[in-house]
Amino acid sequence: MEAAASIQxxxxxxxxxxxxxxxxxxxxxxxxxxxIRAWAAATPLPHAPPHVLGMMNLRGSVIPIINLAAKLGVHxxxxxxxxxxxxxxxxxxxxxxxxxxxxxxxSIGNEQIQPVPDFGTEFDPTFSYGIIPLDQGxxxxxxxxxxxxxxxxxxAA
Numbered sequence: 001m002e003a004a005a006s007i008q009x010x011x012x013x014x015x016x017x018x019x020x021x022x023x024x025x026x027x028x029x030x031x032x033x034x035x036i037r038a039w040a041a042a043t044p045l046p047h048a049p050p051h052v053l054g055m056m057n058l059r060g061s062v063i064p065i066i067n068l069a070a071k072l073g074v075h076x077x078x079x080x081x082x083x084x085x086x087x088x089x090x091x092x093x094x095x096x097x098x099x100x101x102x103x104x105x106x107s108i109g110n111e112q113i114q115p116v117p118d119f120g121t122e123f124d125p126t127f128s129y130g131i132i133p134l135d136q137g138x139x140x141x142x143x144x145x146x147x148x149x150x151x152x153x154x155x156a157a
Contacts (some may be wrong), residue, residue: 016106016132018139019086019099021068022075025139026099027106028134032088032144036102050096056096058087065096071147072127076100090148109130113141 015030042054042065051070055062063086069076077083082101087094112132115124126146132139 012110013107014110016103016139016141017086018106019084019102020079020098021072024074025070025103026072026136026142027139028086028088028142028144032090034087034089036095037085037087039052039079039081039085039098042096051144053098055086058094060094061094063087063094063096065098068097068099088144091143093148094116095144095148098156116140 016027017030017033017036018025018027020026041057042056044050044054045064051067053065053067057064069078073085077100079098080100084099084102085096086099086102088093088095090095114131114133115130116128117131118125127143129143132141
């Protein structure tokens with residue numbers, strides 16, 4: 001629950017963007033987001049991990065496009081016109097994250113973020129800052145820096 005503690009030690013109110021992957025709702029900090037683009041197919045990259053859809057040209061810069069549902073191991077719908085690519089800053093890198101649909105921008109208080117339940121030693125909760133229980137359901141608050149820490153280490157090498 002260090003992740004939840006670290007986000008709770010920051011500003012008292014956070015702006016987050018919520019999005020859907022299948023039937024589940026997730027969110028990330030708006031300060032991580034560069035832009036949100038309409039769905040467009042990525043150019044495949046041979047030998048890429050299964051969650052990497054490929055790459056795209058973002059105004060002269062080639063960025064990886066990640067199937068966020070596959071990265072998280074959750075079910076997602078087939079990419080449609082409602083799908084979006086959330087272009088986010090992850091550490092020193094820019095990454096495109098494919099989501100089923102963007103649903104909301106919310107302001108939440110740090111006290112609303114609950115720790116991820118403990119599911120034992122085989123479960124690594126560091127991918128998330130915590131869970132935000134809302135009237136319309138639970139929202140998993142993703143910690144992109146932890147989720148993509150291996151990319152950061154590879155870039156630094």
